[in-house]
Amino acid sequence: MHIFLRHNSDRIALSMGNPNRISLGYSEDPRTVAKRLPRRGDDEPKNVLLLGANGFVGMHMLRELLGDARVATVYALVRRKGDKSGEDRIARQLRKYKLELPDTGKLSVLEGSYLDPAMGLDSAAYEELLTEVDVVIDAAGATTHDYPYSRYREEKVLPTLRLAEFCLQKRFKTLHVIGSVGSEVYQQWRDFYRNSFFYTGYSRMKWVVKHISLRANRDGVPIHIYQAPFALGGPGTGFKDPGMEYSFWNMISHILQLGMVWDSEVTSPVVAGDVLARSVVANALSSAPRVISYPVTPVTTEEIAERFKLKLVPWATFRRELVRQHRFRPGQIDWSKPVASIRRGRQQSKFVSSLFPRSFHTLLNNIHTAASNPTTVRIDADLPSIDVMENNARRIRKLGRYLPENTPAPVAVGAGVPAPVPAPEPVAVGAL
Template sequence: MRISLRHNSDRLALLTGRPKLLSVGYSADPSIVARALPRRADDERKNVLLLGGNGFVGMHFLHDLLDDERIEKVYALVRPKGSNSGAARIARQARKYKMALPESDKLVVLEGSYLEPSMGLPEARYEELLSEVDVVIDAAGGTTHEYPYSRYRREKVLPTVTLAEFCLTRRFKTLHVIGSVGSEVYTRLRDFYRPSFFFCGYSKMKYVVKHLSLRMNRDGVPIHVYQAPFALGGPGTRFKDPGMEYSFWNMVWHMVQQGRTYQFGGTNPMVAGDVLTRAVLNNALSQAPRPISYPVTPVTNEQLAERLGLDLVPYKEFRRGLVRTNRFRLGEVKWRNPIASARREWQRASFVRSLFPRCLPELLTSIDTAVRAPAVPLNAGIPAIDVLVENARNIRKIAKDLPALARAEQVATPKKAA
């Protein structure tokens, strides 16, 4: 079975804002191939291939897979880095996020990369994956927004097609791809040409992955996409997440610094990491997985204002004050190294404007509309606003400026990581 993305159709879809132009080629009818392949019965335990198991979300998947009685074996594909083996990288991440992985003989750590032929594995091991795996979870890929679409195309779009082909070889496998609600910002042609942080190459890649997955799913390829929001730390990590690496926390920090947030009738997309992975696994292991899911537990700006002690003001007023406070200042330039210093100061001011573009309420409304339409009940356990506040209290840059009100409200956390 061979699958290919035809004639740069993804680039054409982005240029025109028409996802229907995505074109996929097959060497055979994927629905016929899928029916002919051997597969396990619904009540049999499954073998899972996890990509990106050493990332923040990947660690949650690894924890839940090892703890799930429906799973027989977990193959975790991790790229070695320097002298650190794949297993060592997983152990390091577990310590970083204070996550105790269940003791289990299910785990098989493989050193390789899904970007390489045969995943960079010895032939015998790759053949084992082709013959034994039932479910593939793709939680791999960087989260930085600074690269052009062409790079993300090589690292995510084309590999998604290759993984779909892998899932229709030797044994029937379902492919579950972690997408992003950030791709929902594209609703009109002009959105594909906006210069804001939210309309970057990363978001375009997620947009293509979403529509490519839905296209292949309609053609009979067993691929399913999850439009995930910001994944925050939950009880299992004692409410610790990547922190200021997230644009979400940078936005919250600026709100805290201003002492106010903006009035908005919609919601902000987020979810605790453990809630996200449970939603994905329950869908992946169901008899009829949904083609697309939105595992989101949203928070409103009214909740943010109440818990973080912020004033609510109109968005134009909020943005005007924020831009004025963070404008480029010659006084901040260090004249011993003026060029580099001026560049950093300009980038800082530009980043703030990009993080809070004039169209922010509009794009958040687009995300909110998409999230609510195919809503799926989630077993969140803890209110989303409590998850947000507890994570904020673990981020030093934000916590030092939080008011006493937010600090006084406690959420019970386990003494040991789940």
């Protein structure tokens, strides 16, 4: 079974801003192939292949799967890195976020990569996956906005088609891909020609993956897409997440420094990592999984203003003040290194403006509209999203100086789960 993009149709779709231009080809009819493959009954425990188990979202998926009685075995595919084995890399992430896995004996860690032929495994291990796996959850992939679409195409778009082929070999398997609600910024032709932090090769890749998944599913390929938002820390991690690696927390930092936030009915997309994992696993293990899901627990700017004691102002006022405060000025020049300091200052000013482009309210509205789709099943959250957000914010040292002291105390971490000690956060920016 071979699945391929016809005539660079993904690039044509991006240039025209039209997802209907995406065209897939098949060596056989996917529906015919799917019908002849063996599959387990709805009431039988399933074997799950998890990609990206050592990532922040992936380790939540791993914990959720290991604790689910409907799962027989979890194969976690993790690349070896230097002298660190796949198990070492998972264990390191668990220690970092103070997360524990249930000791169920279901876990089988395999060292390899879905980017390699046969997933980088020996023939016996790969054959076992082909013949035993029932569900594939793809929580792997890039987490930065830094590269052009061409690179993400090779690292994510085409490999998604290879995973779809894998699911139609030896045994029928369903494929569940963690996408990004950030790809919803593309709604009109002109959106594909905007220039800011949110309109990048990364976002284009997520948009293509979404529409390839929808196209393939209509053609009979068992692929399902989850338009995930920023995954924040939940009670299981002591409300600790990647922190300032997220563009989300960089934006919150600027909002807190200004002491104001824009007044709007448009919400911001967030979800606790454990809630996201629970939503994905529930759908993946159901007898009739939804084709597309938006596992979002939105937070409003009114809630943010109330909780963090911020002034609500019109969007134009907020952006004007933000740009004014971050405008590069001659007084910022370090005359011992004038060229480098000027370049750094201008880049910082440009970056802040790019985080909050003029079209920011429009792109948030696009995401808000998609995530509020009436066909989307609402997910059950453990806590209101604003509580999750505050608990995380209070554990990010860089934000501490801007947080008010007279807000309600953060929600206590669950029994037996220690609250992490805040540590300095890196400056790199993550992705939505």
